[in-house]
Amino acid sequence: MARSTILIADNSCMIRKGLRSILQNLENSEVIQLIDNKEDVCGIVHKRKPDILIINPDMLPGDCLDVKRELFNENKLSLILLSNRKNLKNDLKADGYINYMDGQNTILDMMQEILNKNNKSSFPNKNSETISSREKNILKHIALGLTNKEIADQLFISIHTVVTHRKNITQKLGIKSVSGLTVYAILHNLISMDEVK
Template sequence: MPRSTILIAESSCLIRRGLRSILQNLENVEIMQLIDDKEDVCATVNNKKPDILIINPKMMPSDCINLKKEFMNAHKLSLILLSDQEKLRDQFKADGYIHYQDKQEQILDLIQEVLAKKHKNKIPDKNAETISSREKNILKHIALGLTNKEIADQLYISIHTVVTHRKNITQKLGIKSVSGLTVYAILHNLISMDDVKQ
């Protein structure tokens, strides 16, 4: 999966740093910058061109109110609002919404969902073909959170065979973490987001 970049625009130091700390748990994600001054938002977005802007709506500068149209379309930027007022989501046509009281799991799920939608068309088809149908089946089970033993039992193969397939999958795709493999499986329709949440 391509490396994704995120900007966080929030006046509260505690919230900015807390959110950065949570997002560092994601694979292939770089927090480019933390913005604490609303006057810097437009210039920083235009200069850095991140994949995602997480912003408190109060940080939207008055001369940049049409941020969605001006920047989102030009740079294919996804907008996630950080607020305690969910109604603002529709007003700004945001791609996602983080409430101040959301748990870490909810925040990470939301970011992965936005990234999955964003990168769906960017993953070259040749990657999907580099793994065999048997490996796809193993990958599906890995993404669903099964252990090597559980996969072996379900597919009636040895644990050694599962481990070998698993090594081949990570080598071919260049993805080592289970969360990265899960996102890959979702992007290639091997599993759905609903399967992961169960």
């Protein structure tokens, strides 16, 4: 089963990071991006196509019909509302609700329920970006800032092999620059920013 992808959109940096930290306890999911700007929501949702969108109603682009259609009609995406308002359930319909004051267990239970529901339908897959696990590993080393030579030494393979892998990666992903690959690796949780130097 592919991991469910989650987007978090909230004005507060602390809330975003805190929620991500809590959600790291979930097995079958990964938070792929945090959004802090109302204007970015539409574009990023379209680009990343998450399975779950956790969003503060304040960030909901009221005028963006595209996202709403995707949210409510196509039913591809689970919508979870994140807010400090108590009576949100009565005002807005969504698949789930998280309050700023909710404890970790409350949040995790609710999320697990959503994940179970989503995976029941068992859609095949859609991620065309299928790089092999070996390639993922190489990519990780690239994003960490190692040279081809260093990667080769570390993995006990020849530099030619590294080069070949690298060629395949850049071709598959359509990303040529090291910075692009680095961002890709971060976004896909291959590395964390702390590790890089």
